[in-house]
Amino acid sequence: MFDWKHSDSLSLTCSRKWQETPDTVSFELESPDTPLEFNFKPGQFASLGFMINGKEEFRAYSINSLPGETALQFTVKRVEGGLVSNFIMDELEAGAPVTLFKPAGAFNCIDCTTRLKVTLVSAGCGITPVMSMVKYWLANDSAVDINFIHMARSKESTIYFDQLERLDKQYSNFNLRLLLKDNRGTRYPQGRLNKEWLFTLCPDLQERTVLLCGPEGFMHDIKGYLQESGFDMNHFYQESYTPEAAVSQEPADEEAGGNVQISVPGFGVELEAEHGSLLVEALEQGGLPIIAACRSGICGSCKCKVEKGSVESTSKETLTEAEIDQGYVLACSSHIKSDVEVGF
Template sequence: MEQFQWPNQGAARLICKSRWQETPDCISFTLTSEEQDKTFSFIAGQFVTLGVEIDGNTEYRAYSLSSLSNQTEMQFTVKRVAGGKVSNYLNDHLQVGQSLQVLPPAGQFHIEQPHTDKILLLSAGCGITPVMSMAKTLLADSQDRTEIHFIHAATCAEQLIYHAELQQMEQLHPRFKLDIMLEDATNTDYLEGRLTQAALANYCPDIASRTAFLCGPVGFMQAMKENLAALGMDMTLFYQESFTPAESTQPEVEDTKSKAAALAHATVFVPSFGTETKIVTGSLLIDALESAKVPVIAACRSGICGSCKCKVTNGDFTRTSSETLTEQEIAEGFVLACSCQIHSDVEVSLN
């Protein structure tokens, strides 16, 4: 079968092939191409960014893939959350046969990062999706000998995403070990409580010799990172997913002279669209492009997904993220517009 070819710029339109209830508040979906015989290539652990039309506007959100690469369908799981505009819309409205915009797979959290022959996959809640893809990928390779210890935390048994599939994986593969901790373990054989440092050490006595891949809520990931460091893990072999915005590295304006400079203006010129936009120096490039009505996609607005990649061909700027850019692209002046601050007149190319 042929591989699906993503557009050079912008999003593809894919079809919802199937949907099913994973837990009371989680639904899994699969996406396929219109031809339905094209395979999708990505690295286990990466995500896609979906563009969903809601009330006349296109909203973009990133969702990790839980399926294997080079299949005709891509799978992701969406949890209903309070105030979740896109997540709740997908749960309520995305039906089989409907289409939506999808940006190419991206992200630096993936199984091809350097790792030892023993790994720990650690997750909570919907954070299970990218590490599930990693586990499937390693187990599908008959030549791979990586020992996998999968530890997952959830609130209760009915909230366990992919539960039956995980149990089957443990039964079929001697090199796959599964441990689950529930805050409420009623009617199960699992341990009850929170995943503490002591619990990690109990589950995985050789944890210090492993490579860790971590995904879950922000607070959970922070606690687990501290626990792993305290247990002696080599943190150069620690990886975690993050959809949180990059922090600005720009200094605060302190004196009058600096304030005057900060209020200076610069021009953002996009020759291919014939637009010129005046902005305050230090402003984000994405804001200038959007105000000029230039067709740039800003999906995550966090310097993570890479959808707003463009090239500054002339002028001064700083960046807070280069997450999806190669070293060559950085050297050539490519930036992520959502994480690029402008400090002089600049010329920008979107191609």
Template sequence: MFFEWQGNQPVTLRCIDKFHETHDCVSIQLADLTESFLFDFKPGQFINLGVEINGKMEFRAYSVSSMPGDDHLQLTIKRVEGGKVSNYILDSLLIGDTVQALAPIGEFNIVDHPPLERENQTKALFISAGCGITPVFAMAKHCLDKNIDIAFLNIARTPEETIYFDQLETLHSVYPNFELSLLLKDNQNTRHPKGRLNSEWLQQLVPDFKQRTIYLCGPNQFMLDTQNNLIALGFDMDNFHQESFTPTLEPTNAVSPDSNQDANVTCDNNETDSLGVSIAVPNFATTIDAAKGDLLADKLESAGLPLIIACRSGICGSCKCKVTKGAVTSSSQETLTEEEIAQGYVLACSSSLQSDVEVEIG
């Protein structure tokens, strides 16, 4: 029996295991409080995870590294300098503790974007660095028994700092369709080369990369450099997919359907960027004072309203709310449908106030 998620409401799960992948990275396994339910999702997707820190529930987005059909969800989490939630999980979360979680989501997955068959062959290339290995590792495992030729290219400092190092080596040894390439900064006592990924290394390590569907995840600059290298090498970018942890859309205007206000609000000579505006939240009988340009999420959060804000970059969709009056300017509409946008839905973490607004949340 599969676990049933509660729409856009968080559910309570229990940590049933926790172990180190590297010195600064752990995997945690989450399961239902009482039953042995199976979890269904698309490999590559993530969940918004909530933990209570100093009396406040903090949410962050983490990719799922387990497989659909397992009786638990596994997340692999790396320490981040100044990272409130990640560091709490590494240092303080115990087996037996409970957490909050929202249903798995994400367009970067192997089900919606499967590898393409070309010339009677289906080939995939997974490229990762750092904790970006998490979603692509799940995607690669999903492909193991599907007659897909898998090339897995990971960039790391050392074998000891390579997440899933032993598992990767095992898959390379056991599965003839899984070819592992590690490019290391320090490759002492390994069979793997030393270097930094560039066009030359890409061609050397995966000579047939142009015949493959490519999935990429890692630090933002790493992904940008890799994408530019692929373009320069003439790769067909229709066969390219990457995880996005920052908004990819240019700033866009979001105005409620019944509002006659122009989202491109202009100021006369007597107005300033600190123009006072208000946020009315009728279903919570609340009105919040703000300034033009403030982020909608910041003001709703500071007022103590029950809005989940996980990624804070317009990617995960947890802070979706509806602007019924007034205007905001949004830098991301990543998870919103065209119908939702037409109805006035915005992502609060990526929406700046341009006028008095009325908002529906919950």
């Protein structure tokens, strides 16, 4: 297994890429030299760097392959206006270099303690991390009973549709429960995943561990249905980031208004930004070497230190208490509230 203790990043090559649905592609990354076996926890994501127009751009995507394999597999959905997702869809080719950062994320089937009966609930590209969990359980622990609920527009837009059907036929402990908005040409029901459908598709839900991933609104609704039903939320886990989605923008403090000064002495840079704006945007515009992969306060790649001044942070997900006490923040989740001095 590749040992991450001696490196935070690794240069890999895109070995192949293929279409999953009209608006999603999958691709694999491998070492260009000696084959490496990659270790990670099923369900985790990794920050990736792509060269786009002469600049390396970073985003975080869930890994959907198995630990121990020599190729890491990712699936990316086109995002309207998304710089990196559109590049991957339209321009990424086999042989292209891609930077891989150490996998991270608490949403995984190793750290999340589960019962022997689990229900995975996903929609859209939220299927990617839970698919990695499915592969792991089926390959290593036949005792886990898996109820797999996925919501999609149609058969054609269902990521991994053929693979899911094969698993459903091959494994007695894997039960596929698709719900489609347009179910023409399939055996699956049609509808929207509301509370009634949730318990129809999994009548013994109260006896299971639920792992949830999908668009933010979808996850909010599903979590609400569980809480309304009296589900034991100690057996509930959900992913905390949405790939290539910017963190929600807070309105600037109208009473304060105006601009603030940002000083980065280590690089001899002085910047000006709007009061209340995101620190990461100001640093990027100033050409500072900051990586913002998930852009939602979960991967930790944009950690920096506010030496002076103040910011208001909406996420401290990957920071330790000691780092917080020392002034470290996640730039993608920190709104500037005064003149600040920043260090890396």
